[in-house]
Every structure is written in structure tokens, then in C-alpha cells.
Amino acid sequence: MDDLNALASGAAAWAKARIRPHVEALDLAPLAPPPVPLQEAIAELGLLSAPEGSAVGTGAAVRILRAIAEECAGVAAYAAHALAGEEAARRSGLDPAGRLWALALTDAEELFPTRLDSEGRGLVPRRREVELVGGKLQGEMRSVPLAPVAQGIGVLCSSEGKPSLAWVETGSRVRLGAALGRLGLRACPTADVTFEDAPVLSAAPLAPPALLGLVARSSLYLGACACGAAEAALAAARRYAGERHQGGHAIVGHEPVRLLLVRNEAPVSAVRTALSAAADQEEGPEAVRRALRAKLAVNAATVQAALDSVQVLGGYGYMRDFGQEKRLRDVVTLSLLPLDEARLALLSDSGDSAL
């Protein structure tokens, strides 16, 4: 635990020094170029491209990401997506060293039976956005995080009607759309990707437990980002409430404001603990279940905390210069990734029997 805390402290110090001066500029992407090369900056943390066997564990990664997110959730999300992509690439037999891998998980829940036929068999929807035919990918994937900067993309696709995970290099026959403007996490570039008979580096069928594992890993990392951002929002709200005077005393003394703070601090603390516990669990079906459920709980708690944290600051909370509204935008965006609450809930329930 001391080691984990030391890692988190190190990440926090790094974020304060390297990211804090650029948070406002990073939040203007893609309307303005990034002020700092994030891939290189994140590499300084040693989170990515670690030699085989020395990569940080999931528990450590969650703590590091949470610490970064307290400064900028967009940068933390960048690292989270990169880490999830790299781990998935490694498990697929690719050498991720020195490369950035995006992982396109949109529509993951489509790969599971959504209803049963008269004989109780699952009906798997056949149509997928992207299809693998003759070793080549065809189709379009929308809103893929890191696509504009990645060297390779892992894509959930269908191959002969069965779910698969295929890996392509960006460039040849992989067309990227313009970087998308988004509600939050603007430091993490996102784009649509069109595959025009793109040759794959590797492809393999994806059994339900493996798919759930991918989603669970991403959920943990992104959930950690949400916790960090929500905790920073609550801390800022509490500081402000102690300094701002209305009605003759600090607003923290007004009951409605105190309730706004306390009613959020407890749930955020609880989901942070649940997320860390899920991350510390040994890999396996139970770890996957706990990760997905933790992310669902994180979504609800962090979004409410961020909404109320803006509210405590009143008009100042709504203005970009004070940083609080950015945390709300980031947390809400994180609640939609890698899947939104409804799709994630259906996926975690559909897949439960498959684990």
C-alpha cells in the first residue's frame, strides 16, 4: 500500500508540474493545438510501454490515473485509453512498445444476446458497424478515443457473424475524420474512423469473457479518472464555501450548502473505495463483475458530485476561468465511456452468465 501511495503521489507531483500550467489550453482542443505533446509527457510517468513483466498493476494504474485526473481528467483519460489499448494489444500478441494503441469499444453491448427465442437461445444481433472479411476490415467506427494520435487501433468487429477483435495500423486504408469537438476530456483527441479494406495485423474471435474483460479494464481506468475529477471538484467547492461570504458568514455555514457538500463527499469516497477494491482484485470473473458494477456506481456518484460542486460556486462555478465547469464536463463525458450507464448495465447483466 505504501508503494501504491508513493506512485500516486509521484503522479500527482508530475501532473501539478507538467499539466497544471496547460489545463486551460488543453481544454480548447481541437479548436487550438495542444500546448504540450501528451504522448511524450505521459511516457515520463512510466505508465506505458513498460518492459514485459514490469508494467504497473491495475491497482497502481487506477491510483495513478486518479491522481492525474485531479489536475486534468482529459490528460488522465488520454493515459487511461492508451493503457487499456496497450494492454489489449499485448494480450492479442502484439508488441506495443513505443506505440500508441486506440481501442474502439463502441457498441460492445451489441455483441451480447439481447433477447431469447422461444427455445431460450440467445439471439445475437448480426449487424455490426465493422466487418472483417478476407483479413480486411470494412466499415466505420464513430468517436474512437485516441484515433487521431494512435499508431494502431483495436476494433470490435464481426467476422462471419461472430464477434472478433482485429488490430490495424493507422495510415494505410484507415481514414480518420477530423478531430471531434466534445463536451469534455478535450485533451484526449477523438475521431471517426473508416476502414476501407484495411489489412489487419492480427485478429481473433472474442469470447464473451474476454470482451467483458476489455470493457471492465477500460471501465476501471476511466472510473478512476472520474473519481479524481469529482474529488477535485468537491475539494474546490469546499474551499470556496469556506471563503465566500453571503448573509454575513461563510456559505459553508448555510445548511443548504453544507448538505450539497456532505451528500456528495460520502458517496464519492465510497465509490472510490469500491473501484480500488475492484482494481486490486486478482483477474477472473469476479474481478470483471466488480469492475463493471463499480463503474456504474462511480458514474452516478461522480456526476451528481460534479453538478453540485458547480452549484456551490454559483455564477463563478459556471465560468471557464474557475475550472469547476470543466470538471463537470469531464465527469459527464467519463460517465458515457467506455459505454454509457444503460448499455454498461445491460452488458454487465447479459454477460454475467457468460463469466
Next chain:
Amino acid sequence: MGLTYSIERLAAADRRIPPLLARAREFRARYIEPVAAELDRRLLLDPNDHPDDLLRAGCRYGFLSLPIPTFLGGGGMISLHAALLLEELSAGCAGIANLFGAHYLGIMPPLMGLDVHLLDEVLVKVAAAEKRGEPLLFAAAVTEPTAGTDVEDAELLPKAKLGMSARRVEGGYLLNGRKVFISNGSLARYHSVICAVDRAAPLETWSAFLVESGTPGFSVGRVERKMGQRACPASELVFEDCFLPTRMRIGTEGRAMEMTGAVLAASRAPVAAIATGIARGAMERAVAFARERRSGGGRLVDRPWARQLIADMASKVALARSLALEAALLFDETVTRKLLGRGPWLGAFLRLTGPLRRTRPGRALTSSEPFKRLMVRRATALGGGPAAARALGLSSLAKFSASDLAVEVCLKALTLCGPEGADERLGVEKSLRDAKLTQIYEGTNQLNRLAAAQALRNQAPPWTI
């Protein structure tokens, strides 16, 4: 299912409503939908980059003169009609809608305060200029850097840390200080500024003034970079020995807090309507997305879980609208009708003596202290009392309820769209950014809850609010 049944009934009873709604829908389709997203992006980089053509177009549709009484050349439609208009415009873009909403708010102090002199001097000009296609905007300036919630509540005001004051001098007042987060602040020609004459006794000396842009000593400071509703600028106003003649004081000294109650009662229901419109727009865009998106072998919109979400959103929009219209109707049927309608002598006086009032002796009379005192007494008698308190309670209830519901609807709309919901191109994420402000301005929802509870707490059951 008639989600707009209440609007249909209202339209059948009030023949001004159908053409107003038609104009609102046309304005949304022609002027708002094509530019809202791009305008939002441009204003992120430069909050000063405001297109003039939107307001000029609003002139052609009669939006700026909507609440100005007919005897002054305006539309004569205050809370209910403003609510209907603003809901429709907000479904396209709440920032653009609030250009008009904030304008209506700025008009309320001289209107609710029955300052006949300023109605004749200024509101007539606004209505006339609109006919020429020239937008003369209003803004209301209340919030100060260290006093936000404090300045909207009589109990909190005595302890407020005020920075602004209007010191009495020969012939008028000298204003010094700053107002912040003023909607329309950088665009408005006229500002209804509310501040203390004596900061040591703010409640007793709380007064309102009409400041015209260009007045020496008045300037616009920073224009804020906001999370949403960017099309309506929020600006700082700076007063440095800004001299105002006494005739530019709205009503009499020390009566602004009572007037604020009527102003907020008039304007909180339209803010609830803005929130309703935002929610409706988010729902419309999310459902449009769900119709096109494939899922589970069919359309996303046909998935049972999606239909649950859509029903939840529709329910919340309907609830928000009901409260907004209820509150607006109550205000118009109690306060507006008595204050500006065909009541005893006042209504006839206002309608019939216009030409006489605008002569030099007429102006001297209406700007005189005794006349202003008389009108303030009438305004308090007609627009105050239990009816006004009830209207304020209901409009506060509508405002916080509708804005909370709007945020919930926007979050559900994002969920329906999934990860793509965060993309600007769908327009749903903008709705959330716009909706959040409705929980903050016009009094935070925490303050609005207090106001609503205040209206209830001294009533014996059965409670009617």
C-alpha cells in the same frame, strides 16, 4: 398523446398565442438552428464575437417589444407569452433565447415599478426602434462580485458585502462600483441597475436606476467565458463616478426590494420555460439520433430500454412545462392584469394620457418626486400583497423544478446517445451545458427553494401555492 394540450387550450383562449408560436417556430428554424452550433464554437474562443443579425431578425418578429404595454407601442404580453416564446427558442438554443429573456428581465423594473416617466422615455423608444429594425436591448444588473444570493433576498441583504452604491448628490446620484455576470451586459443600450444608496442601510435604501450605455462614468468590463448559453454574453459593468439625474431613478428611493419581488415573480416562470425548452430540444435531438442509429438488429429507438428513457424524458418535459405555464399564467392573471390592465383609473390613465404625458409639462410631472411616489404606491398596492407573494412562490417553484428536470433530461438524452452523446455534432451535450445555468441564474435553485417554501410556510392547509 397531447404533450402540448395545455398550449392548445391556451391558444384557443388567447388569439395572440397561435401567431406568436408560429413566429417563434419560424425564427427557430430560420435563424437559430442553422447557426447555434457554430456560434457556440466561435464564442468559446472569443466571447465578444456576437452576430448583430440575430437581434435585427428578432426585431422583424416583434420579439423585443413583446412585454412592452400596447399603449407604449409594444406587444403587451408579459409572463405567459414570454414563457411560450422562450421555450420554443430555447429548444433551438438557450443562449440565443436568453438574449430576449434577459432583455425582458431588464424591462421589468421600470414596468413593475410603474415608473411612467421612464416607460414614456425609454420603452416607447425600444418599441419604435424595433419597427425600424434597430434592436435596443435591456439588461438587469443586480449581482456584485461579493454579493450574489444576498442581493436577491430581503433577509440576507442587510448582511451583504456590497461594493456598489449610488450616492445622493445635487440633482441626482453618483454611482460607483461593479456589477458582474450581467446577461446582455455588453450588448444592452439600457441597464436597470439595482444597488444601495447607503451601503450601511442597504435594505432601507435599495434602489433602482436606469443607465444608458454611453453615460459618462459607465463602461463594460470583462465579458465572461461561460460553460454554455454563450450567445447571451455575461459581462461586468463598471461605474466610476457615473452621474444619473434623479429622473433616471426607477420609482422612489428604497423601494427596490419590493419591486425585485414582482420582477422575479414575472421572470422566473420564463426561466422555467427556457429550461423546459432546453430539455425539449435535448430530447428531440436524442430521439432523432435514436431513430437513425442501429441497435439490436433494429433501430435504437425501438429498443425497450431506449423507450423507457424516452418516456422518462417526455414526462419530465411535460412536468417542467406545466409548472412554467402555471406560474406564468398566475402572474399574468393576478399581477399583470391589475397593474397594467383595465383596472380602476390607472389603466385608463396610462392608455389615454400618453400624448399629454410626453409634452414638456407632462414629462416634468411624471418625473417629479410626488408623482413617482404615487405610482410606486399604486404599484405596491396592485402588484404586491398576498397575490404577488403567491406568484413569487409559484414562479420560484417552477424555476427550480424545471431547471432540475432539464438537467435530468439532458443526462438521459446523453445516455440514449451513448458515447457519441458527448460529441458536439449531435447538439445534445450543448443542451446540458445550457441547462446547468438555469439552476444558477435568476437566483440559485437553493434560493428559489427558500422562496417557494416561504410562500407555503405561513399558509394553513389545504396548501395552495
